[in-house]
């Protein structure tokens with residue numbers, strides 16, 4: 001993903017590197033683009049070309065290109081770091097998808113990314129690409145914080161430094177909303193139909209959220225532009241699912257061994273993949289169904305299901321697991337009590353969901369627990385623990401709010417929230433430093449420092465951070481459940497607290 005440390009790959013001198021020219025030197029069993037890449041034209045601009053996009057949407061597009069959808073190649077943009085471009089350009093944007101399970105690894109070369117753009121260095125190039133009539137979809141994986149919104153309310157944060165900047169520099173923006181509005185303004189002026197905006201981030205109602213933010217940002221520039229976006233631009237919501245840990249040096253080495261050549265930035269993932277998309281594409285779309293995408297009229301229930309079952313238990317395992325000394329999700333899952341606790345998070349979320357008839361939440365939960373246990377994926381608890389201030393509302397807090405409304409206990413989720421609280425103090429149970437990555441890490445740490453390691457003071461102080469907790473932070477049942485759980489964590493530690501946990 002973007003923003004994480006990346007050691008610039010120095011392909012070993014004289015060693016063959018993955019590229020168009022070297023494709024036919026790959027071992028015969030390795031799948032590669034089943035189409036002529038020079039026939040492919042771009043139709044999609046993707047903002048946030050991190051590992052997740054390359055292991056998910058880009059694979060779907062690769063399948064479609066092989067079926068003849070030659071107008072739907074991808075131009076991938078990084079909104080921050082040049083790492084992906086630097087790694088991919090020397091290899092003609094080809095990269096390896098390594099699909100791992102207990103049964104072994106399957107390697108496949110993906111060819112759907114045609115070009116990469118580093119936005120900060122070339123804002124005009126990116127805007128021009130997005131404004132080009134050939135671009136019919138602009139998709140996004142910019143992570144939760146990339147929306148520059150207040151996570152609890154889902155409104156544009158007008159004080160966000162990137163938003164302030166982008167209003168002053170509309171033609172050289174930094175943020176995703178800034179680029180989208182700059183390109184849409186061009187299209188409106190030129191009389192070009194707008195592209196469809198396809199959010200692929202883990203937000204509740206991601207299309208609606210994207211629409212609200214983009215329209216609010218546009219309104220700060222021009223009322224008329226905002227109205228045009230409101231009326232003319234489609235923002236279908238999507239639910240995306242595939243576990244994609246950050247690529248490590250060890251991954252690069254094992255991929256190189258399988259390929260017999262270097263790939264500077266392969267992506268590693270699990271066999272499971274799912275993409276559910278609302279079918280609203282006025283400017284056209286590829287035949288997604290032909291590549292296994294599910295098209296629905298309303299994705300909201302599926303998004304809630306995924307966020308409250310998969311991502312909620314993932315975050316719970318991340319904070320409590322990290323504190324208990326588990327480096328990966330799979331390691332935490334080898335502890336029967338942690339696995340049972342993760343299942344309990346899912347079970348408690350279930351009554352808050354309204355699913356279409358025939359949805360089997362129990363079977364879904366079982367499959368999630370199996371995926372978390374995949375021994376071949378090295379998915380670090382630390383990675384998932386990132387950006388908790390942006391993730392908690394839709395993963396854990398919304399379900400707690402619903403349960404309170406329904407008169408149900410919230411102690412299961414409260415333990416996960418307490419785990420997050422202890423985590424953001426930036427001190428682990430042995431007194432060592434935790435490298436907390438979060439846009440408001442400094443603020444959270446300052447609150448923790450002034451409260452001290454005392455549950456009665458720390459829990460209420462953090463619950464007052466309204467961008468995360470909103471009014472839920474003031475609920476007395478919330479206060480008492482979270483304070484109690486945090487007291488338990490201070491008393492016996494995370495491992496023991498999970499051992500002893502029994503839902504009421």
Ligand code: CS2
Pocket residue numbers: 202240241242243244310311314315383384385391
């Ligand atoms: C994870 C997700 O990092 C995280 O916060 O919970 O990236 C998760 O792996 C994906 O949503 C799975 O589809």
